[in-house]
Amino acid sequence: MAEQCAVIGIGQTKHRESRRDLSLPGLVRDAAIRALQDADMTWKDIDSIVIGTAPDMFEGVMMPELWLSDALGAAGRPIFRVHTAGSVGGSTAVVASHLIQGGVHEKVLTLAFEKQSEANAMWALSPVIPFQPQLVAGAGGYFAPLIRSYIRRADAHPDTGCMVAVKDRQHGLLNPNAHLHLNQTLAEVKASPMLWDPIRYSETCPSSDGAVAMVLVSEKHVGRVKNPAWVKGTSVRTERTFFAGRDQVSPAAGKLCAKDVYDEAGIRNPLKEIDCAEVYVPFSWFEPMWLENLGFAEEGEGWRMTMEGKTKLGGEMPWNMSGGVMCTNPIGASGMLRFAEAARQVRGTAEQHQVEGAKVALGHAYGGGSQFFAMWIVSSER
């Protein structure tokens, strides 16, 4: 790395089921302006824009980055679009950080968004293709069998998924930007209807409209900013959806991505050296699954950390302090929200959901059929 990269501006919209008040350009603009204000910058200061969103089928707008370029001050500047399905928010931030680290640009605006209310992701994920029956029913239909496999393999306590849902929703109550503000009891979550057995309604993420933006700069532009979040490690890994012997519960690409990002950040023991994490958990059971995949727990032991309350705010290893994807899911933005919330933690600007004294945080995103992974480690120390 030629250059150090730091986050000095973070902005996000209020996330809601439907932001009818905003057009798509208005939505991305809202997040971008907030990030620029936070960085004490204007459009003129920006060298390039890196933007990400979920596959175009999700909104039915082909190459939205072209349409949105005016709203993002991109006239006369390079704008790049990143595509990696659900992990896109994460990999978009990674690409932006690489532009800084590689010395290509010094001040980059990166942004991710989704307006789910204008589309139907369930439809987009359940196509009726010639020569085969329609079998899959959205993301839940795809991931539910993997969750069943995890429960069997880890012999996990059946309440684990419900515990995560209760915990993340409690965290979401502390986040005014979160879409869902639900004060739910374990009994209420357990009583919610099964959608894709073993996934209950209350164990799934919502559909949200929202956007998030960050301003990333090289060291010389950090200037007088007191609390930059330094990017200490980044990694992106992928694997194929189907191959013989593929471990879909704990994919190799996720393990490799974690190892790579820890190596780059000099982390040997994530449980000891990371203070908190924002991890892509769209179905509550993915918390214990990723606790294991990311090396926070031994294989088969992730659910115990959840059940023991270790992943709560105030616990040994808080996960998804913002309420996470379980409270807010503008798909394309969900990954970058994890990265941005990790950066907010180490900047000490996470307000009511701040982990006291957080110095090192992990941001994580995944997508596709658990195929695409993106992660970063941010730190309050250079």
Add this chain to the structure above:
Amino acid sequence: MSEILSAPYVLEYTYTRSTGPVVGRFLENLRYEVLEGVKTADGRVLCPPLEYDEDGEPTTGEFVPLRPSGTVKSWSWVQEPRKGHPFDRPFAWALIQIDGTDNAMVHTVDAGKAKRMKTGMRVRLRWADEKNGTIRDIACFEPISPFLPGPVHLEYEVKPGKHYSAYLRGLQEGKLIGGKDPEAGKVYVPPRGADPMTGNPTSEYVEVADVGVLTTFTIIRIPFEGQKLTPPYCFGAIVLDGTDNPIYHLISGVPHDEIRMGMRVKAKWKPQDEWETSLENILYFEPSGEPDVPFDSYKEHL
């Protein structure tokens, strides 16, 4: 006690209304789909116009053209319209502030459902087809949606390719065809052309059994747009005997609460005369009757 005497009595007469210069102009304009307000002495705009404002002052006689849209200030839902109501379906009475005015008009909103009504909602005026210079020349107001329909229609030609075609032609004959990498020995159903792990061509076609192990599954209970099956239904991953990757299909012929990981299942085929080049030739997989297999024997396929 004697019966109380009673008889119906109808009082009906068409009076003449002198509308005056202000309201008269307003109503006459409605015939031509023109909406106007009147200015008050203190500079406010009223629609419907009044000759005298609430302070007792005569309005100025200066008319202002208005856009036929406004905001609902208050409303009351009528679920069961009565005789004489302007609608024979549920509607709302509402106070509507026409854009650019300072008062509100009593009129109706044709919203279909009470759920669509909201104080502060935006509405547009709908003109009546037949006009006679009365307030009913405004048929009603209707909700303004900030949304435009954005239809997308794409047409593709799907060409499944050499290996997938071999698989589909096999299905047409009631066979399940896999592709084998002779070096690594892995068998993929459907054939993929290359073993994703080695990159070697899966040059050898092999017919595999239509029986296997249900490794994992879900019961789908959620309805969604475009869904072809009626929930609840079971969707499972099946590793066919002699293959190395799961295929996905429906599991049926067994109560949902008896479906288990490790259950042996067998394809239930459609009648032969309905076979096509499609996996739909297999209706579903059902228990084969063989004993379940131990977890360790299929844990590599999860």
